[in-house]
Amino acid sequence: MMETEALEHLVRGIVDNPDDVSVRSRNLRRGRTLEVHVHPDDIGKVIGRNGRTATAIRTVVGALSSEQSVRIDFVDEQNRRPRR
Numbered sequence: 001m002m003e004t005e006a007l008e009h010l011v012r013g014i015v016d017n018p019d020d021v022s023v024r025s026r027n028l029r030r031g032r033t034l035e036v037h038v039h040p041d042d043i044g045k046v047i048g049r050n051g052r053t054a055t056a057i058r059t060v061v062g063a064l065s066s067e068q069s070v071r072i073d074f075v076d077e078q079n080r081r082p083r084r
Contacts, residue, residue, distance in 0.1 A: 003065050007034055007072065010057055015042035033071040034061070043076045 004023050012018040017039035024035045038046055047054045058072050 003061050003070060004034060006064050007036065007057070007061050010060065011036055011038065011046060014045050014053065015039065016045070017042055031069050031071065033073060035073050035075050037075045040076060043074065046074050 004025055008021060008023045011023070012021050015021060015038055020039040020042070022037045024037070026033045026035060036046065045053070046057075054074060061072060062070065
């Protein structure tokens with residue numbers, strides 16, 4: 001799963017706590033979802049101002065994906081809920 005590894009590499013380069021980054025792939029009815037778990041202090045960096053960083057990450061991973069659509073959710077570990 002090249003997308004998972006690429007996503008983890010991209011996110012580790014952005015955050016202050018790279019050891020706390022993990023990516024989990026889940027197959028759901030609507031397709032595959034990649035959940036990115038980061039340190040609570042880093043969720044803002046991963047999402048970016050007005051979601052620009054998250055959008056850029058989704059664009060890059062989408063270009064690498066061999067599947068039709070891959071959803072990427074950024075999970076705030078403190079609140080344990082996905083940010084879209």
